[in-house]
Amino acid sequence: MTGSGRxxxxxxxxxxxxxxxxxxxxxxxxxxxxxLDDAGISWEDxxxxxxxxxxxxxxxxxxxxxxxxxxxxxxxxxxxxxxxACASGAAxxxxxxxxxxxxxxxxxxxxxxDTAPKGFFAPVGGDRxxxxxxxxxxxxxxxxxxxxxxxARRRMAIYGATSKDFAAVKAKNSxxxxxxxxxxxxxxxxxxxxxxxxxVADPLHLLDICATSDGxxxxxxxxxxxxxxxxxxxxxxxxxxxxVSIAAVSTVTPRYPNTVIEMPNFATDSAAxxxxxxxxxxxxxxxxxxxxxxxxxxxxTGGFRSQVAAAAYEEAGIGPEDVDLAEVYDLSxxxxxxxxxxxxxxxxxxAEELLRRGCTELGGRLPVxxxxxxxxxxxxxxxxxxxxxxxxxxxxxxxxAGRQVAGARVGITANQGLFGHGSSVVAMR
Amino acid sequence: MSPHAPxxxxxxxxxxxxxxxxxxxALLGGRxxxxxxxSFPRAPLACPNPACRxxxxxxxxxxxxxxxxxxxxxxxxxxxxYVASDPFEPFAIAAVELEEEKLVVLGQVVPxxxxxxxxVGCEMELVTATLYEDQTNVYLVWKWKPLDRPTxxxxxxxxxx
Ligand SMILES: [Zn+2]
Numbered sequence: 001m002t003g004s005g006r007x008x009x010x011x012x013x014x015x016x017x018x019x020x021x022x023x024x025x026x027x028x029x030x031x032x033x034x035x036l037d038d039a040g041i042s043w044e045d046x047x048x049x050x051x052x053x054x055x056x057x058x059x060x061x062x063x064x065x066x067x068x069x070x071x072x073x074x075x076x077x078x079x080x081x082x083x084x085a086c087a088s089g090a091a092x093x094x095x096x097x098x099x100x101x102x103x104x105x106x107x108x109x110x111x112x113x114d115t116a117p118k119g120f121f122a123p124v125g126g127d128r129x130x131x132x133x134x135x136x137x138x139x140x141x142x143x144x145x146x147x148x149x150x151x152a153r154r155r156m157a158i159y160g161a162t163s164k165d166f167a168a169v170k171a172k173n174s175x176x177x178x179x180x181x182x183x184x185x186x187x188x189x190x191x192x193x194x195x196x197x198x199x200v201a202d203p204l205h206l207l208d209i210c211a212t213s214d215g216x217x218x219x220x221x222x223x224x225x226x227x228x229x230x231x232x233x234x235x236x237x238x239x240x241x242x243x244v245s246i247a248a249v250s251t252v253t254p255r256y257p258n259t260v261i262e263m264p265n266f267a268t269d270s271a272a273x274x275x276x277x278x279x280x281x282x283x284x285x286x287x288x289x290x291x292x293x294x295x296x297x298x299x300x301t302g303g304f305r306s307q308v309a310a311a312a313y314e315e316a317g318i319g320p321e322d323v324d325l326a327e328v329y330d331l332s333x334x335x336x337x338x339x340x341x342x343x344x345x346x347x348x349x350x351a352e353e354l355l356r357r358g359c360t361e362l363g364g365r366l367p368v369x370x371x372x373x374x375x376x377x378x379x380x381x382x383x384x385x386x387x388x389x390x391x392x393x394x395x396x397x398x399x400x401a402g403r404q405v406a407g408a409r410v411g412i413t414a415n416q417g418l419f420g421h422g423s424s425v426v427a428m429r
Numbered sequence: 430m431s432p433h434a435p436x437x438x439x440x441x442x443x444x445x446x447x448x449x450x451x452x453x454x455a456l457l458g459g460r461x462x463x464x465x466x467x468s469f470p471r472a473p474l475a476c477p478n479p480a481c482r483x484x485x486x487x488x489x490x491x492x493x494x495x496x497x498x499x500x501x502x503x504x505x506x507x508x509x510x511y512v513a514s515d516p517f518e519p520f521a522i523a524a525v526e527l528e529e530e531k532l533v534v535l536g537q538v539v540p541x542x543x544x545x546x547x548x549v550g551c552e553m554e555l556v557t558a559t560l561y562e563d564q565t566n567v568y569l570v571w572k573w574k575p576l577d578r579p580t581x582x583x584x585x586x587x588x589x590x
């Protein structure tokens with residue numbers, strides 16, 4: 001669906017990340033207005049509001065699309081509100097994109113914003129003994145950093161990664177984030193600073209782990225036809241470097257068996273019986289691939305994160321060699337290294353070497369997290385995947401002052417929400 | 430405390446997930462009657478294998494030993510609903526791979542074993558241990574315990590991601 005499957009990004013907007021302690025609606029409204037201004041679109045011309053939900057801010061957070069629509073003033077626009085954990089932003093983009101591509105609307109506003117609690121993310125309140133997210137805290141004391149640390153230690157044991165490598169990711173991202181006015185942490189830190197910070201979950205130090213933040217991000221998306229007409233109507237009368245468009249939104253779930261332990265689970269899937277094994281109840285032919293019956297299903301390769309990226313590349317009709325920059329979910333410094341491999345920037349076990357050679361730093365072969373990443377922002381859950389797209393679009397426009405990836409034409413974002421939500425967006429110009 | 434106070438009851442902190450025997454602790458998982466795949470906790474409604482349309486898995490005792498896939502610790506007190514000791518004692522957490530079932534199961538590591546004593550590939554066995562207690566009950570959970578405690582930590586482990 002190359003070309004014909006695209007939607008244009010007319011506008012981007014953000015509220016700076018921080019710990020402001022105000023209503024998430026305020027951040028979302030700020031970001032939405034910024035995106036509308038950036039697009040040169042009036043609110044009343046928006047036909048769909050697609051909100052990414054927040055689950056820690058009461059009912060208005062569960063109906064984020066309507067909350068933002070009301071804050072902007074009821075205009076009769078269609079509304080969509082979606083939750084997909086850390087992938088909520090991508091899910092909101094996917095909802096808007098689908099309605100644009102279906103021809104139901106021409107212009108959509110995507111908004112996500114959050115007001116975050118302090119410290120470890122704890123499960124939503126109440127005594128919920130049938131909720132694995134509640135139970136993993138109760139029975140194991142397993143926080144989110146527990147899982148990040150398991151992956152990090154695994155990299156050390158299997159690939160020879162060191163704490164210094166992880167710290168070097170943080171140091172790199174801090175150098176990137178120093179130039180980003182929307183980032184919460186703009187001090188440059190070095191490897192020694194990271195290693196001197198207390199260990200939270202062995203082997204990860206405090207500065208290896210992303211904080212939780214307040215923030216808001218928004219996009220104005222439109223059909224390509226509308227974007228061309230709109231560009232022609234602007235005073236500049238042209239599209240400059242070309243219209244930035246979204247070529248893929250990957251929102252896939254894992255393929256069975258997922259053999260990497262994922263939040264909030266107590267165990268992996270079992271690899272004892274692969275999908276190709278004969279099952280007694282075999283009335284369902286075809287299996288998960290949906291009709292590809294010419295070869296037997298095999299164990300999925302590369303893990304869920306690789307599957308998320310592969311789906312994005314396939315939809316966009318590109319490969320890792322076409323990408324100029326990536327914004328990935330560095331919930332921990334070590335996790336950024338996992339993403340290098342999942343995105344195919346390097347092979348399995350080669351991420352540390354890629355980092356050490358400076359390939360993922362600004363000026364390198366493929367800068368990763370030029371925005372500064374989560375380590376400079378802290379995570380504002382429903383806003384984060386949208387903010388990743390804001391950064392990629394800004395880079396593709398050539399407007400990322402102080403952190404510009406020279407000549408960027410293709411960017412990819414990658415992220416994963418707990419309970420099996422993939423999130424990857426490809427944008428290009 | 431009164432000398433006549435009854436001793437506290439020892440109850441599992443979660444029902445049906447493990448056998449809380451002191452001598453033969455075991456996780457209660459599921460095995461699909463159709464395709465034979467395993468699950469933990471037991472898949473109560475349907476087989477997790479998308480190519481299989483069997484119903485609820487039958488309850489089985491999972492292997493009591495396995496090897497560490499990865500490990501970490503909790504240096505800071507986790508938030509509620511974790512019931513932390515006061516003062517808080519850091520604890521290690523291990524993800525242990527069961528060979529026959531080919532699944533990796535999380536558990537706390539028994540008190541007194543720090544993360545620095547673990548390594549990927551380290552052999553562990555399942556035990557029943559105290560999670561927390563209140564006025565009337567001692568709440569039990571499964572924990573992992575190293576079968577041996579090496580002084581050096583061999584590198585490596587089987588690469589499977
Ligand atoms: Zn089955």
